Amino acid sequence: MKKLSAALLLLSTAAVAQPFDNALTDEAIKKRLQPVGSVYLAGAESAAEAAPTGPRSGEQVYQAACFACHGTGALGAPKTADDWAPRIAKGMDVLLDHAINGFNAMPPRGTCTTCSDEEISAAIDFMTKQ
Numbered sequence: 001m002k003k004l005s006a007a008l009l010l011l012s013t014a015a016v017a018q019p020f021d022n023a024l025t026d027e028a029i030k031k032r033l034q035p036v037g038s039v040y041l042a043g044a045e046s047a048a049e050a051a052p053t054g055p056r057s058g059e060q061v062y063q064a065a066c067f068a069c070h071g072t073g074a075l076g077a078p079k080t081a082d083d084w085a086p087r088i089a090k091g092m093d094v095l096l097d098h099a100i101n102g103f104n105a106m107p108p109r110g111t112c113t114t115c116s117d118e119e120i121s122a123a124i125d126f127m128t129k130q
Contacts, residue, residue, distance in 0.1 A: 057122060
């Protein structure tokens, strides 16, 4: 008899002590699986929303992507006319190649991954004429 009453007590306590777990309901699962962000891939259908509507001017590219280093001289980036002179002497083709492919501390495209080659060239023109 003791075993039966102990088993009943244990069973009744276990049934009362465990509340309903709603973590496995369909709604809870769908909520946990919802994306927390989105990713833009170049060439995707949403490219029209992320891409600029037209070519940016050299000044616009400079302000958006180049100023952080070239406006402050960070990491040895040329800032003044004196800084630019030896680089200009190498020719525009070399400057453009370095800007597009990266050179020394400058990353490829100077971190402007959405800039076209023409926009990079316009930014170089803008910076070298300051």
